[in-house]
Amino acid sequence: MRKALLGALALLATSLLIAPAFAASASSTADVQKVSADIRPVQTPDQHHALADRYRSTAEEMKKSAAESQAMSEMMNGPSQADLKPHFDEIAKIQEQMAAEYDALAKAHMSAAGQ
Numbered sequence: 001m002r003k004a005l006l007g008a009l010a011l012l013a014t015s016l017l018i019a020p021a022f023a024a025s026a027s028s029t030a031d032v033q034k035v036s037a038d039i040r041p042v043q044t045p046d047q048h049h050a051l052a053d054r055y056r057s058t059a060e061e062m063k064k065s066a067a068e069s070q071a072m073s074e075m076m077n078g079p080s081q082a083d084l085k086p087h088f089d090e091i092a093k094i095q096e097q098m099a100a101e102y103d104a105l106a107k108a109h110m111s112a113a114g115q
Helices: 002-026 028-039 045-075 085-112
Strands: none
Touching: 045 085
């Protein structure tokens, strides 16, 4: 009974962490359309600044998500949770890599803007 309860709690915690990602992906089609509409005409420094700001903001979100995933990993100490820990570690690593890429995009747009 206790093992089942711990498993259910781990599943709930995992669901709560991952649910925002699924919600974000549901709106991603509209986001992609908006971003692609914004990217195509990027020619002026102001347009590059706007994209740099967006990418910096996304990088910060990814860093926060990575920290949350790492915190979840650190909570996976029980025997029934041992299989979950590597997944949270990998998710955190990927989110950190994504943050670095978004930071690089922001830097590239700032460079294109002449700064």
